[in-house]
Amino acid sequence: MIKKLSKQTKVLISITSLLIVLVGILGCLFLFLNQPKKRIYATEDAGLSWAKDVEIITDYLVVESDRRPQIEREIKWIVIHETDNRGTSATSSNHNSFLHNDQSQVNSWHYTVDDHEIYHHLPDHEVAWHAGDKKTEDGGNMTGIGIEMCVNQTGNYNQTLSNTAKLVAVLMDSYDLTIDDVKFHQDFSGKICPHRLITEGKTKEFLEMIEIEYNELKAEELKDESK
Incomplete structure (x- = not known):
């Protein structure tokens, strides 16, 4: 016989799952924001006098x-x-x-x-x-x-x-x-x-x-x- 989970346990599991997803999103965001930016180099003459x-x-x-x-x-x-x-x-x-x-x-x-x-x-x-x-x-x-x-x-x-x-x-x-x-x-x-x-x-x-x-x-x- 499978024991039913209590309401409190279900809430706890939901919160834990949500936190795991949130940590994953924050981790991806951190990696994205800290990626080295690709330098953009000039390709036209500045026409200096x-x-x-x-x-x-x-x-x-x-x-x-x-x-x-x-x-x-x-x-x-x-x-x-x-x-x-x-x-x-x-x-x-x-x-x-x-x-x-x-x-x-x-x-x-x-x-x-x-x-x-x-x-x-x-x-x-x-x-x-x-x-x-x-x-x-x-x-x-x-x-x-x-x-x-x-x-x-x-x-x-x-x-x-x-x-x-x-x-x-x-x-x-x-x-x-x-x-x-x-x-x-x-x-x-x-x-x-x-x-x-x-x-x-x-x-x-x-x-x-x-x-x-x-x-x-x-x-x-x-x-x-x-x-």
Whole structure:
């Protein structure tokens, strides 16, 4: 003979079942809310004209150039280089002319920076050949903005670093990138580049310069929004 459950026992079982279901729902909700959010990367050029007080001169390579593969991509990295050309005339302007006129190579990058101006050679959302990692998925070539810093003997290297820090800060702000997304050529290919920055032990100082410029930029934006 099966003993009937008391009303109190039935209520207790119902409450227990309800609690189990509720705990399950809360657990699923917790997992859903704590899932890592998928980053959304920029896929269009921001059309920058200035890096704070430093002019950006846009002079894109023609689409027919072998240096411009016309591959559009997501922007995930900012990759820092040095031209390694100590010649007196190795300015950003002359490097821009080299990219436009030289036919012996296919290497390319997006920006060249010296102590007084910046040249923009390719749209930021297009691939350039600068990181030495070929077509590695999510690599420096396929998803990085390449920046070359001039080291010409007649230039002010520290001012070039300052101008580059301003450019990187503006790029970080424009494409929602962080200081962890700022890399060196060496990170992708092992080449000691930017050579002078690395061999003189200035990489940490340079990254700190970028963070200062970026924080100042964000503070100025907040100030403008509050007006």
